[in-house]
Amino acid sequence: MSPLPTTIPELVRTRIRAAVRRPARLTPEETEARVLLLRMCSLLLQYPDAELAAARPVLTATVEALPPSPAAEHLAGFAAWFAGQDLESLERHYVEMFDLRRKSSLYLTYYLHGDTRRRGMALLTLNQRYRAAGWETDGGELPDHLPVVLEFAALAGPGGGEAPLRQHRRGLELIHRALTDSGSPYRHVLAALLTLLPPPTEADRAAVDQLVAEGPPNEEVGLDPYGTYGEGEFAPPGAFVPPAPAEPTRVPPAPTSRTEGPR
Template identity: 80%
Template sequence: MSPLSPSLPTRVRTKVRAAVRRPTRLTPEETEARTLVLRLCSLALQYPDSELAASGAVLTSTVRALPESPAREHLAAFTDWFTGQELDALERHYVEMFDLRRKSSLYLTYYLHGDTRRRGMALLTLNQRYRAAGWEIGGGELPDHLPVVLEFAALAGPAGGEAPLRQHRRGLELIHRALTDADSPYRHVLAALLTLLPPPTEADEAALAKLAAEGPPNEEVGLDPYGAYGDGEFAPPGTFVPPLPAPPTLSEGPR
């Protein structure tokens, strides 16, 4: 049952909901720690190349320097695992979790819009948000890639900077659940991030259950249905589906 009585005026209910979802006023120290958590999550979710793997000790010491919090505990669990792995093992695990499983894909607009035309508009809107804040994406990555969204949130601050994270709260929750089901240490990174966001509402929980069961919206003709690739997985990104053959041209002969 909703904690807000339907007898309350609509304007009051709207303001209360906004207050619940809006980040509370933070001290400078809390803002600094929050920014650092976002940047650490962004780094942790990037592809583990040799440079990132070599920085494991620095990541660990930075996490340990954070104030005591659930986010710090989750990130510490991740860095303990990360620093104990060989580079090839890190690479294999990352590809398996984020490139071969759509339920834990790091492209956030996919969960909200699936393979539909609306996703293209969402990507454009997100890119425009970045540019309006004076920030340009480097490296050729899509604007909805979670490490990119996290870096923007760290740069722009809790209000406008974290708005895309709050908008895609359900997708983030689904990624976390998929990583937890796979027993991936990356679940700790998502758990750390989720501690910074408002808890899911009843509507969020219902939408998550539907999304997990049915998959995101889809408009592309010829795609295999969700669940055809392993145990309940969505079709992997980049899956090639050959086009349907064109019907034969019929000749009516000379008239």
């Protein structure tokens, strides 16, 4: 899209940009297929426990039955790998990619706000959005965990439901880039999701490059003495683990009788 003339009032330019980036109206069939794609991405990005692993035949069949699209093609690539791994390998790979790799964490507000006070407000706002739509999460994950955000998008629809995904598009781009650099098959799931969002702008690409180079915002709360988190990487949410608490002080047993005095 060519730059808008600067003579147009800022409010009008903003509305034009919003209209250009807003999802097109979908037919009922397209909406149904989109909901299924979002739910599949949500499922496939969850921890591969025994229950999810046992459902692989159903997941693979569902992916194969998706209407042809770039997103369906990406998911088919992931499903083929997912179906052929043993449970231990799946669990190990998931932990390595999403729990131990700083640039592919699934907590979206971290990429936008880092470990700052603004992140807490963003989490609260996201929870309020869910409740306003009549959806209560089970509390097992933070509201910005990508599978949770995807499930909300599937439930609430392309407009307001997908707004958090559009808001955190740069974080999603960063996760996809990190997974691609690592050669992880999970890159296919992120690629499928990104095909459902508006194309990135030049500003988006520049912001992702800056995130790669510098990491998210940081309030400098004095954790430097605890060391760095790896060359070229930044700390994920909850990366700092406090030391184990000291053993409780042992208190001598109380006298057995209240009337018994010192001897």
